[in-house]
Every structure is written in structure tokens, then in C-alpha cells.
Amino acid sequence: MLSNLHREGQFVMSTTISDILGRKKETIDKAVIRFCGDSGDGMQITGSQFTNTVALYGNDLATFPDYPAEIRAPAGTLPGVSGFQVHFSSSNVYTPGDSVDVLIAMNPAALKMNLSDLKTNGILIVNSDDFKETDLRKAQITVSPLEDHSLDGYRLFAVELTKLTRAALKDVGLDAKSMDRCKNFFALGMCYWLYNRSMEPTLRWLDDKFKNKPQLVIANKLAMQAGYSFCEATEAFQISYEIPPAKLSPGVYRNISGNAALALGFVAASQQARIPLFLGSYPITPASDILHELSMYKDFGVTTFQAEDEIAAVSSAIGASYTGALAITTTSGPGMALKTEAIGLAVAVELPLVVCDIQRGGPSTGLPTKTEQADLLQALYGRNSEAPVPVLAPSSPGDCFWIALEASRIAIKYMVPVIILSDGYLANGAEPWKIPTVAELPQIPVHFETDPEGFLPYKRNPSTLARPWAIPGTPGLEHRVGGIEKQDVTGNINYEPLNHEHMVRTRAEKVEGIAQDIPEIVPEGDPSGDLLIVAWGSTHGPITAAMKPMREKGHRIGHVHLRYLNPLPRNLGDILKRYKKILVPEMNMGQLVMILRAKFLVDAESYGKIQGKPFKQSEIEAKIEELLD
Amino acid sequence: MTTATLPVYTKKDFQTDQEIRWCPGCGDYAILAAVQAVFAELGVPREKFVFISGIGCSSRFPYYMNTFGFHTIHGRAPAIATGVKLIRPDLDVWVATGDGDSLSIGGNHTIHMLRRNVGLKVLMFNNKIYGLTKGQYSPTSEVGKKAKSTPFGSVDRPFSPLSLALGSEATFIARSVDVFQQHLKETLRKAAAHQGSAYIEILQNCNIFNDGAWETITEKEARSEQVVQLEHGKPLIFGKNRDKGIRLVGLDLEVVALGNGITEKDLLVHDEHDPNPVYAFALSRMDSMPGFPTPIGVLRALQGVPRFEDLMQQQIRDVIAKKGKGDLAKLLRAGDTWELKA
Numbered sequence: 001m002l003s004n005l006h007r008e009g010q011f012v013m014s015t016t017i018s019d020i021l022g023r024k025k026e027t028i029d030k031a032v033i034r035f036c037g038d039s040g041d042g043m044q045i046t047g048s049q050f051t052n053t054v055a056l057y058g059n060d061l062a063t064f065p066d067y068p069a070e071i072r073a074p075a076g077t078l079p080g081v082s083g084f085q086v087h088f089s090s091s092n093v094y095t096p097g098d099s100v101d102v103l104i105a106m107n108p109a110a111l112k113m114n115l116s117d118l119k120t121n122g123i124l125i126v127n128s129d130d131f132k133e134t135d136l137r138k139a140q141i142t143v144s145p146l147e148d149h150s151l152d153g154y155r156l157f158a159v160e161l162t163k164l165t166r167a168a169l170k171d172v173g174l175d176a177k178s179m180d181r182c183k184n185f186f187a188l189g190m191c192y193w194l195y196n197r198s199m200e201p202t203l204r205w206l207d208d209k210f211k212n213k214p215q216l217v218i219a220n221k222l223a224m225q226a227g228y229s230f231c232e233a234t235e236a237f238q239i240s241y242e243i244p245p246a247k248l249s250p251g252v253y254r255n256i257s258g259n260a261a262l263a264l265g266f267v268a269a270s271q272q273a274r275i276p277l278f279l280g281s282y283p284i285t286p287a288s289d290i291l292h293e294l295s296m297y298k299d300f301g302v303t304t305f306q307a308e309d310e311i312a313a314v315s316s317a318i319g320a321s322y323t324g325a326l327a328i329t330t331t332s333g334p335g336m337a338l339k340t341e342a343i344g345l346a347v348a349v350e351l352p353l354v355v356c357d358i359q360r361g362g363p364s365t366g367l368p369t370k371t372e373q374a375d376l377l378q379a380l381y382g383r384n385s386e387a388p389v390p391v392l393a394p395s396s397p398g399d400c401f402w403i404a405l406e407a408s409r410i411a412i413k414y415m416v417p418v419i420i421l422s423d424g425y426l427a428n429g430a431e432p433w434k435i436p437t438v439a440e441l442p443q444i445p446v447h448f449e450t451d452p453e454g455f456l457p458y459k460r461n462p463s464t465l466a467r468p469w470a471i472p473g474t475p476g477l478e479h480r481v482g483g484i485e486k487q488d489v490t491g492n493i494n495y496e497p498l499n500h501e502h503m504v505r506t507r508a509e510k511v512e513g514i515a516q517d518i519p520e521i522v523p524e525g526d527p528s529g530d531l532l533i534v535a536w537g538s539t540h541g542p543i544t545a546a547m548k549p550m551r552e553k554g555h556r557i558g559h560v561h562l563r564y565l566n567p568l569p570r571n572l573g574d575i576l577k578r579y580k581k582i583l584v585p586e587m588n589m590g591q592l593v594m595i596l597r598a599k600f601l602v603d604a605e606s607y608g609k610i611q612g613k614p615f616k617q618s619e620i621e622a623k624i625e626e627l628l629d
Numbered sequence: 630m631t632t633a634t635l636p637v638y639t640k641k642d643f644q645t646d647q648e649i650r651w652c653p654g655c656g657d658y659a660i661l662a663a664v665q666a667v668f669a670e671l672g673v674p675r676e677k678f679v680f681i682s683g684i685g686c687s688s689r690f691p692y693y694m695n696t697f698g699f700h701t702i703h704g705r706a707p708a709i710a711t712g713v714k715l716i717r718p719d720l721d722v723w724v725a726t727g728d729g730d731s732l733s734i735g736g737n738h739t740i741h742m743l744r745r746n747v748g749l750k751v752l753m754f755n756n757k758i759y760g761l762t763k764g765q766y767s768p769t770s771e772v773g774k775k776a777k778s779t780p781f782g783s784v785d786r787p788f789s790p791l792s793l794a795l796g797s798e799a800t801f802i803a804r805s806v807d808v809f810q811q812h813l814k815e816t817l818r819k820a821a822a823h824q825g826s827a828y829i830e831i832l833q834n835c836n837i838f839n840d841g842a843w844e845t846i847t848e849k850e851a852r853s854e855q856v857v858q859l860e861h862g863k864p865l866i867f868g869k870n871r872d873k874g875i876r877l878v879g880l881d882l883e884v885v886a887l888g889n890g891i892t893e894k895d896l897l898v899h900d901e902h903d904p905n906p907v908y909a910f911a912l913s914r915m916d917s918m919p920g921f922p923t924p925i926g927v928l929r930a931l932q933g934v935p936r937f938e939d940l941m942q943q944q945i946r947d948v949i950a951k952k953g954k955g956d957l958a959k960l961l962r963a964g965d966t967w968e969l970k971a
Contacts (some may be wrong), residue, residue, distance in 0.1 A: 052965060055965075055967070056965055056967050057967075058967060058969060201965060245969075248969055249969070250968075250969050250970055250971040251968070251969060252962065252966050252967070252968045253966060253967050253968070253969060254962070254963075254964055254965065254966045254967075255964075255965070264960065264961065267955075267957070267960065268957060268961070271955075271957045276716060278712065278715065278716060280712060297955060297960070298944060298945045298948035298949070299948050299949050299952045299953065299954060299955040300954075300955035300957075300960070301945055301949075301955075302945075303715050303716070303941060303945065305711070305712070305715060305941075307708065307741075308708075308737055308738065308741035309737055311705060311708065311738075312705070312708035312711075312737070312738055312741070315701070315702075315705040315708035315709045315712065315738075316708050316709065316711050316712035316715070317712060318701075318709055318712060319681075319699075319708070319709035319710060319711060319712025319713040319714075319715075319716075320712035320713070320715060320716045321712075322699060322709070322712070322713060323712065323713045323716040323717050323720070324716065324717075325712075325716045327712070341702055342702060342705065344702075345701060345702050349699070435961050435962055435966065436961065437958065438957050438958050438961070472676070472677070472679045472697040472713065472717065472720050473676055473677055473697075473717060473719070473720060474676055475674065475675075475676045476676070477676065477697075478675060478676055478678075478695055478696050478697055478698075479697065479698070480645070480647075480691050480692050480694075480697075480698035480699070480700065481698070481699055481700070482691070482692070482698075482699065482700025482701070483700060483701060483702055484700060492647065493647070493692065
């Protein structure tokens with residue numbers, strides 16, 4: 001039966017019917033689509049399939065997956081709503097978009113939670129089969145919005161997604177529940193028609209994803225094709241859209257999320273350093289995907305250790321580093337809190353280590369699946385006593401790859417733990433990423449001490465102040481290290497007052513010295529002027545997007561985006577003096593701004609947003625206008 | 630293949646030039662001497678020994694051993710040592726810890742290290758007191774312990790370290806005493822030979838804060854009456870005149886006097902390899918049963934359980950054998966890609 005259904009050519013796209021009907025095809029520059037539904041509706045898969053397809057077509061894009069912390073909140077309820085937003089364009093894309101052109105809402109709860117972001121006259125596709133009284137009650141709605149004219153300002157398409165999907169799948173032999181689980185692919189098919197996209201990449205993906213469940217391959221393909229044909233055959237949509245490929249710089253691209261990019265970056269770093277990669281980790285949202293990803297790369301000699309807790313995760317990494325591995329640990333804010341004592345140990349014993357904090361809303365459990373940038377001060381100062389460490393922050397999903405390499409390089413060269421501050425938005429968001437060749441990757445030289453002649457565990461390299469990396473198993477280098485204060489050079493336990501001051505200052509000097517080894521910062525936009533925006537991390541997108549229209553309006557604005565938060569770029573102080581005002585947008589209550597004010601005595605203004613959501617371009621623009629008016 | 634000749638070591642080769650900072654009379658000195666002596670005999674190149682410790686008096690141990698040594702943070706030595714073993718299974722890694730470090734703050738790491746059977750030798754110095762913080766009761770202190778933080782006596786129950794270890798699927802558990810030098814050395818040799826986690830409870834005297842905690846066992850007069858030495862394949866006999874034994878009645882242990890029809894044949898014969906943990910569990914708590922002697926020696930040595938680090942490395946080798954060694958250029962271009970031409 002399956003082979004009958006899977007006829008040759010069944011899924012090949014046809015454009016003839018539309019042509020016969022004489023419907024319009026309009027070429028536009030960009031669009032923002034949001035798929036939303038219940039957590040069980042497959043919205044994340046639907047969104048990522050759409051993303052993959054537009055990426056392969058050559059559009060620039062940015063995504064924003066937004067899902068609840070509960071795996072399956074009661075079906076149809078407001079807390080169970082999951083969404084995935086894609087912004088794709090024929091020009092550069094920096095954000096997932098402030099508001100959406102097309103909203104696909106699979107149930108009343110999803111509609112209620114997301115409608116406010118739909119543009120006036122935007123396209124609204126809803127599954128009208130799920131607007132019965134019980135569905136409305138779960139969403140705490142009394143009158144159906146499909147009937148009360150509340151949706152009059154939008155181009156509403158109430159489609160019987162459930163019924164139509166069941167009809168399309170009637171011969172596949174699935175039960176009703178399984179058929180209903182394919183309705184997201186019906187909606188996906190509709191979107192492919194709407195934006196004139198080939199279904200091929202998704203067909204290929206289905207073949208691979210369900211290769212051991214041929215019935216599901218067929219069912220999902222049929223549902224998607226039915227959605228496509230539905231648009232083709234009915235006259236619901238009078239128009240479809242074409243968004244030409246973007247003019248990105250030439251090269252080979254793939255779509256990548258921040259967490260996947262971090263994982264790849266560490267594999268690359270271990271290959272460049274020619275030492276094994278070790279990850280000690282404990283599952284935590286939104287960092288777990290790095291563990292999942294790296295656990296697949298055993299063919300690169302990667303050891304992934306799912307430890308019994310966050311402390312064991314970082315501690316095992318310290319043990320691996322002591323033994324000569326490129327050792328990393330990955331976590332989010334609550335896990336960072338638990339790891340702090342061990343990071344202090346790595347500071348004291350001066351061993352390389354990379355700690356990735358994929359920030360989420362806090363304090364405590366906070367908003368596990370939502371983004372925030374409020375761990376900056378924790379990363380910089382959250383250890384007992386004076387324990388400075390380099391802190392780096394990627395500015396886009398693709399930049400996570402490069403940050404992993406750079407953090408590894410610094411950790412090894414300076415024998416120091418390095419913290420990477422990513423966040424939920426970068427971790428799960430995706431963008432097209434220009435794949436580098438291996439030759440373009442930085443070298444990461446590693447020197448293990450082997451010469452017992454004159455060996456002393458804290459005899460420092462005079463230029464980097466790094467101590468030697470002397471790993472167990474090396475004859476003649478037997479020595480002791482520990483968290484207790486020690487004498488410089490010999491490493492012997494030492495509690496003398498002046499020695500302690502010397503060691504504290506030496507460890508700090510070592511980290512400060514890295515400023516000579518990182519690039520000076522060059523502002524985007526105007527090199528001097530009325531306003532300088534200083535920011536870090538995932539706010540790069542909305543700020544970059546806002547810069548262009550603001551400068552076109554005649555404002556003289558510069559933007560520096562700090563990838564290095566400790567040490568800061570050595571010319572930052574000079575840059576700050578070139579502008580009349582300084583604005584620091586952050587997804588926290590003003591942490592970087594506090595550092596800038598303390599270090600440079602500048603009157604920098606904080607713009608904090610603490611809603612678990614990234615800044616919108618419009619919010620940054622409004623703030624700029626407010627400051628410059 | 631060439632065989633490298635191993636230097637002939639003496640105890641002195643494992644001593645460091647560091648001034649030892651334990652209190653005079655501390656039981657740790659005896660343990661240090663035993664370990665240094667045994668290390669010299671093990672036939673392992675000195676650079677392959679790693680001593681890892683947490684925090685506490687016992688955890689100063691690595692500074693006095695001329696091997697690789699890492700004095701870490703409170704309770705975390707098993708986790709750090711696990712990282713070492715996962716990268717270099719060939720290293721001979723030992724952990725020095727105490728009843729506070731291993732059973733209180735580091736309890737979680739202890740049980741998971743044992744469950745995984747990481748190839749670590751753990752020397753747990755049990756003095757039933759917190760020494761370095763100057764005398765608070767510990768998780769092995771007896772109920773009613775009057776200490777700095779419990780002037781009216783502690784009210785919480787202690788646990789048996791070896792029962793806990795067994796419950797954590799430990800493959801090797803043993804007990805020895807700081808002052809029983811020969812017995813301690815023999816126990817260390819057996820631990821060294823074990824494949825997998827070896828958890829050794831060493832009853833150790835803190836002469837400053839809990840002096841005499843093990844007096845009933847260590848007092849010359851009492852020793853033979855209060856201690857039963859476990860020897861694989863031999864019956865459980867003790868007593869100055871070797872006239873007492875332990876037998877099993879139903880599921881209960883019973884102390885019996887030999888004679889009057891009771892012979893060695895009626896006694897339990899020690900089997901350290903018994904796959905059923907019930908017997909080892911009974912032994913592990915015998916010391917707290919009134920009228921029973923404290924068993925010392927190897928309570929259990931389960932053979933043939935693979936080591937965690939070997940399984941982890943084998944998995945890497947298996948994947949490489951199946952997929953080939955990873956190619957970075959290919960990995961970077963994995964999945965769907967597209968090319969934009971100039």
C-alpha cells in the first residue's frame with residue numbers, strides 16, 4: 001500500500017494551476033512568519049523546516065524559537081503555547097523581526113498569545129477545527145474570535161486544518177491521533193505555496209528523519225503536499241510572494257544555531273590544538289544541546305561526561321585539563337552559581353578551562369527557556385576573593401563558533417579559565433553561517449612541559465605570565481598544585497602577606513595582559529558623533545538593524561559591540577570620548593553600564609529590558625530618538 | 630617491543646621536601662608512611678602516580694607524596710579524579726579524603742564514582758570528627774557526640790561508610806587502621822591490584838579533637854577481642870585465643886564460642902568475591918552491633934566489572950572504527966549547505 005501512495009512525481013511542485021488561475025505573484029524584500037500552536041503541535045519542527053528551506057534558497061534570515069519550560073503543559077492552554085518566528089529577506093537580516101507578516105495559529109490559545117504581534121492587514125491562518133467551545137474555554141476565551149469581528153483588521157484564513165489533513169491521509173492507515181499530528185505539515189505546505197518555495201528540502205528531511213517509519217514519511221509528505229495543493233486549488237490566496245536570494249558574501253553556507261556553533265567551534269579548537277576535547281556537563285536549559293551535539297562527535301575523540309551535578313561537571317573538566325585535555329563545561333545561570341568555587345580553583349592552579357554560560361532569565365530557576373543577559377557581573381566577579389577571568393561574548397549564532405576557538409586559544413595560551421557568555425536567544429536562534437575552510441581557522445599551539453631541568457610549577461612565561469602545563473605521566477615533573485596560596489615560581493604552600501599580594505596581583509596582571517593580544521575595537525557607523533551605543537552579546541542584531549535607519553535620518557551614531565568583556569579592548573576608553581552621549585542597551589538592569597562608568601568615569605546611560613525577550617529594532621530606535629531629540 | 634626498566638624505588642623516593650603540617654601524634658603520619666612504602670613496591674613509574682584530595686587534614690596528603698599531586702576543593706576530589714582517568718586511564722590515581730570530605734560535602738561524588746566504577750583508589754581517613762575546622766561532629770560521629778557545634782550532644786544518626794559504599798555499587802570495599810601498619814600496607818596492596826573503584830576506610834585517630842575514638846580496637850589488650858581480620862577463604866575467627874567465631878543464623882549474624890560442638894565448619898567463611906552483596910553488607914555494619922568485633926581487611930572485591938574510563942574510551946575507539954577518524958572539513962560542511970557565487 002505504501003508504494004502505491006508514494007508514486008513517482010507526486011511531490012514535484014507544479015506551478016501551472018496558479019498560472020491558469022492568473023493569480024498574482026509579487027516580489028517583495030522580506031517577510032516575517034510565526035508558527036504558533038500547542039507544545040505538542042510540532043511548531044519548532046515546522047519553523048525549522050521552513051527556515052532550512054528559505055536558507056537553502058539563499059535568503060538571509062534570523063529565527064526566534066520561543067517555547068514554554070513545560071514539556072507538555074495541558075493541551076490547548078495558554079502556558080502550553082510554543083512559537084517559532086522566521087525573518088527572511090533578500091537583504092541583510094539582523095533580527096527575527098519586531099512584528100509578523102504571517103501568523104499561523106493552530107489553536108485559540110496560540111492566537112490569543114500571539115495576535116498582538118501581527119501587523120495590521122497581516123495574513124492570519126488559523127485551524128478553525130480547533131475553535132470549538134472546549135478549545136475556547138482552555139484558552140480562557142468566551143466568544144470565538146472567528147465570529148466576533150475582532151480579527152477584521154487582518155487577512156483571516158480560517159482553514160479546517162484537522163479535517164483537511166485527515167482527508168489527505170485517509171488511505172495511509174494511521175489512527176486519527178497520528179493523522180492529527182501531521183497537520184503542522186499541512187500548514188507548512190501552505191506557507192511553501194505562499195512564498196513559492198520548493199518542498200524538496202523538507203521531503204528529503206522527512207525521508208531521513210523517519211527512515212525507519214515509512215508510514216510517517218508518507219503521511220507527512222501527503223499532509224504537506226495537501227496544504228500546498230489546497231492553496232493552489234482554492235482561491236483563498238489571491239497572491240503569492242517571491243523573495244529573491246540575499247546578496248551575502250560569496251561562499252558555502254549552512255544554517256546554524258548558537259549552541260551547534262559552539263559545539264563545532266570546540267571540536268575545531270581541539271583539532272587545531274591537537275589535544276583531546278573533554279566536556280563535563282550536567283543537563284540544563286538552554287545549554288543541553290551543546291552536550292547533545294558534542295556527544296555525537298566521538299569520531300573526533302571527544303569525551304562527553306554527563307556528570308552527577310554541575311559541580312562534578314566543572315570539576316571533571318578541571319581534572320581533564322590538569323591531564324592535558326582541552327576541557328570545557330557548559331551550563332546556564334543556576335549551574336554557574338554552583339560552579340563558582342571550582343572556577344576559583346582553576347584560577348588558583350592556573351589551568352586552562354572554558355566555561356560556557358548560556359544565560360536565561362533568573363534569579364533562581366527564573367525563566368528557563370527565555371533569554372537574558374544578567375549573568376555578566378556573576379561571570380566577572382561571582383567568585384570568592386580576587387579571581388579575575390577573561391570573559392567573552394558571541395554576538396550572533398554563527399559567532400559562537402569563533403568565540404569557542406578564541407576562548408580555547410586564550411585559555412591554553414594563558415593557562416586560565418575563560419567564561420563565554422552566550423544566551424538563550426543566541427543558543428536557539430539560527431542564521432546562515434558562512435562555513436570557513438580549515439585553513440582559515442586560527443592555530444592553537446600547545447606546549448606541554450617535558451624538561452625536568454630547572455622545572456618549577458609556577459615559573460612563568462615572561463611575556464604571557466602563564467605557568468607551564470606539566471601533565472601527569474611526564475617523567476621528572478612530579479609536583480604538587482592546589483587551591484592553597486602558594487609561592488610564585490616554586491608553587492610551595494606559602495601564607496606570607498607579601499607573597500599573597502604578589503600572587504593576587506600577578507594573576508590579575510596575567511588576565512589584564514590579554515588586552516594586548518586581542519583586537520582594538522572599531523565602531524560601526526560614525527567614528528565620532530552624538531551617540532555611541534556600547535553593547536555585548538545577542539543585542540547585536542537589533543542594534544545593527546536600528547543603526548541604519550537612524551543614521552539615514554541624519555543622526556551621527558557609532559556602535560561598539562564588545563566580544564571581550566574582560567579584559568576590555570585597550571582602546572575602548574579613547575572611543576568612549578569621541579561621542580557626546582553613550583547608551584548601553586542590555587537585557588539586564590544595567591551591568592555593563594556599571595563597569596563602563598566605574599572604569600572610565602563616563603556618563604553612560606543604561607537601557608535595560610528584562611522581559612525574557614530580545615530587544616526589538618523599534619525599541620532601540622525609539623530610545624535613540626529619545627536621547628538625541 | 631622493548632621493556633623499559635623501572636627504577637628501583639624506596640620509600641624515600643616518595644617523600645617530599647615539604648614540612649609536614651599535621652599535629653604531632655596524628656594518625657595521618659602512619660598512613661603516609663604505609664602509602665610511601667607500598668608505592669615503592671608497586672612496580673609503577675613514579676610519574677604515573679597522581680594523588681588527588683579535597684579539603685581537610687587528610688587532604689594535605691598530596692603535598693607529602695613525591696608524585697603528581699592535586700589538592701583541590703572540598704568534597705570534589707572524586708569528580709576531578711574522574712576527569713583525570715577519563716583522559717588518561719593508564720595513570721594510577723589515588724584519592725585522599727576524610728569522613729567530612731567524602732561523606733558530607735562530597736557524598737554525591739563519592740556515590741557516583743563508586744557506581745561508575747572509576748579506577749580510583751580512595752583512602753578515606755575516618756576519625757569521626759572535623760579536625761581542620763577545629764572539632765565539629767561529622768557524619769560518622771556517634772549519636773550524642775559533644776563537639777564544638779553540639780555542646781549538648783549531636784542528635785543525628787551516623788552512617789556506615791562501607792554500607793554506603795556498598796549501596797553505591799562499590800566493587801571494592803575494605804577497612805584498615807592507621808596503627809596496624811602491616812595490615813594497612815597489605816590492604817593498600819590489594820586495593821592497588823583491584824580493577825575499578827577501591828574504597829578503603831582507614832580508622833584514624835585525631836589526637837587533638839577526638840582522641841581515642843578507635844581505642845577499643847587499637848588498645849593492645851582489646852585488639853584481638855574487638856577485631857576480626859577478614860581473609861579470603863578463611864572462617865571468621867577472632868579472640869585472643871582464637872576461640873570465637875561468627876556464624877549465620879537465618880539472615881542474622883551470631884557470635885559463638887568455639888567448642889561444645891561448635892567447630893570452624895559452623896562458621897562463616899569469608900568470600901570477598903561473593904556476587905551477592907548481602908554478606909558484605911552485614912559485615913559492613915557489624916562494628917555497630919553490640920558484642921560484635923569490627924571486621925578489618927577486604928570486605929568485598931568484586932571481579933570483572935569494567936572500569937568506567939575503559940568503557941568510555943572503548944566507545945570512542947568503536948565509533949572511530951565504524952565511522953573513521955573525524956574529518957573537520959567535512960564536519961563543518963555537514964548537513965544542508967548552499968553556495969553563493971561572487
